[in-house]
Amino acid sequence: MENHLLTMTELTNHEIEIILADAQHFIDGGTWTPANKTFVANLFFENSTRTKCSFEVAERRLGLDIIPFEVSTSSVSKGESLYDTVKTLEAIGVNAVVIRHQEDRYFDQLTGKTDVAILNGGDGCGHHPTQSLLDLLTIKQEFGGFAGLKVAIIGDIRHSRVARSNAESLTRLGAEVVFSGPEFWFDEEMMKECSYENIDEAIATADVVMLLRIQHERHADQSGMTAEDYHHAYGLTLEREKRMKKGSIIMHPAPVNRDVEIADSLVECERSRIFKQMKNGVYIRMAVLKRSIENGKGSANYVNSNQTCTVAN
Amino acid sequence: MENHLLTMTELTNHEIEIILADAQHFIDGGTWTPANKTFVANLFFENSTRTKCSFEVAERRLGLDIIPFEVSTSSVSKGESLYDTVKTLEAIGVNAVVIRHQEDRYFDQLTGKTDVAILNGGDGCGHHPTQSLLDLLTIKQEFGGFAGLKVAIIGDIRHSRVARSNAESLTRLGAEVVFSGPEFWFDEEMMKECSYENIDEAIATADVVMLLRIQHERHADQSGMTAEDYHHAYGLTLEREKRMKKGSIIMHPAPVNRDVEIADSLVECERSRIFKQMKNGVYIRMAVLKRSIENGKGSANYVNSNQTCTVAN
């Protein structure tokens, strides 16, 4: 049993379904706490509100003990490596770490060398499995499943941590995925994986319009476009929303650039599931923490079966 | 029932009395915890030791779960607005936030748009209700009430968050308030609200000498005075303290600039209530957190009556 959560690719469809079921169980009032005192640390080498605070709430709901760790005041600033930092936390008794790091696949230097469970909170332009899982949960809650759905992923596909892994997961779960948005953010490899659709067609025909954040902080603006230009050309404008399919929903990983990817007044409109995604994120993180703790190597919390959680009274 | 705590002006005399009574009840060993798991976050956009740590102690004494939030490592640094930050915290399950922010009345963009209780920990040069309430409690403990007392508020009135709201509250609770200190920090409007007294007269006749901090970090030094000059002209010097009324007390919101607003050796003298103010602050914050949680919209903690707390054995 794997105690890490690194990328979506490593999860089977069955494992994904178990995580979604556990999360939904928590939403419905289910509870679970580890058999033993369990320490966790959140190592965020990049800024975050949603992911970090969401893990913090999830950890507290599970009764974990959280060891605060701030990169800027740690020995990382004396040049200590990520490996030595994690081994140090292991030595002092930390059982699991959530890591967000600017380096793609930072976890390759850790796996196999530590008993600490690694939960990937985002690596470079690579993966962000808890975001993917909360997106899947939000879609499943809405439509009951994935087969036959059309999902349009729109925007800065190239630099997105979730676009490609969401596309991969959704496709093998039975959905059709199309990419849309500015072509200068596409490359040939992506074009092979998924079909590209014109923005107006994509928005009018999708069951799920999944917008991506323009990550100003992650790459120089290659487009030469103003925010207004972008909104007009590739954003979810008030006009485009009116042409959306009946029953279709809007998603965005947030933080939203209002009036860029999406018109300000649509962020909290009836179709929007943006805040519901955040809400679901807490329960997904409870589910993956439970999985990592249960599968923990040498841990007294280790269980052979994927023990289900109990509904609270 | 209001779940926010924004300014003193919005509190009736009766509400103030209830908060002071609840705080005194906590000091006397009373306890209260919310019926349900309650999450709180402390959003300090300006530096603080006293207010932040005091809220942290109060929250732990009430058994709340605290979600750490550091502005510098949050998505605020990606340009996320205060509104979106608070809505995010709401989505992930946070019930109350304490906010200190450099913008006057930052809370106007939040109230009516979120169910999260907002507790103002200081806004720009505006308000700081928990500081005002702990000042009131300290005075009440000393004199039993406010009627007939003379309070001298001395120093940088213009930039102070508490000077004007303390003056307003104290006046309607029956005290006489005079302002004193450098005239270049006064304006005509203030002169209309309160009388101005010469520093030596104010100190010699007041029951409460309330000194204000010179906020070097909040405004360029307009005075051209050295610290020594200021102390001599407007500070509580050893000589002035000797002329204070019998039974009168010294207050200061801290951090103190020693030998500027007040002589170093007077900070912990017999008349000084400076550290008692800090101590009272914890209990005031317990009282206002209790009020906000009890009045929380849609919260299971919502109660119709202002339930009193129970004395612990």
Add this chain to the structure above:
Amino acid sequence: MENHLLTMTELTNHEIEIILADAQHFIDGGTWTPANKTFVANLFFENSTRTKCSFEVAERRLGLDIIPFEVSTSSVSKGESLYDTVKTLEAIGVNAVVIRHQEDRYFDQLTGKTDVAILNGGDGCGHHPTQSLLDLLTIKQEFGGFAGLKVAIIGDIRHSRVARSNAESLTRLGAEVVFSGPEFWFDEEMMKECSYENIDEAIATADVVMLLRIQHERHADQSGMTAEDYHHAYGLTLEREKRMKKGSIIMHPAPVNRDVEIADSLVECERSRIFKQMKNGVYIRMAVLKRSIENGKGSANYVNSNQTCTVAN
């Protein structure tokens, strides 16, 4: 009874033995929690992963309530002194503070003026008693005691917080201590206290090879040597390790500069106790926190006898 933990010099041999015994007791499953709600704050004015996180784990294992304190977002950045900061924390109910500070003997301005227990987490180039105690525990676990052992302390003796206090403690506990490493980091006074040995002789004859970190962040590089030069001249190379005495062990306070003080592959070799030191650190910190809380002035936790802790079932 002293409630502070400031330097090793102030601890008698008997007190050291009690702390080591309490720590070992915690390792063996012993538990202890204070009789009353106890608040602690960790004030780290210098960066740290190991010491800070280790105290955080220890505090949680003892069931203490921890008030977060970040220097950069506190009123220290408004110029508030260490004294006023500690007095503020005392006023709001904090019972003990762990302090790391860049100033030698920063604690002299605090002791006798506060009831808060001060636990020194490192002062300037001065002392680091919990590091010394965890070093002693690691040696004791290995050899059963100190009498007759030879300990070689190697490297930047001058700037090390632990070299001299470890030498002093080990000597009075019966061990022989030699210093080794670059002579430009020695001074005449140290030469009087301890004997100096050539690096190859020291490594080949010691029971404990205790390497010190080159503290790039603490002093300009006075040596003019490259990392490679240093490693060859004074580091624990693969060749030198082969000449180590049978049963001898390697220690280092970490963070390690790999391939400078010690060859990369030796950090986790069989002789190395580097991660065991970190592990022991948590239990030492539990023991000294217990001592400070029990000896706390005016505290309900105050006990006359040095109450031993109870083994958990």
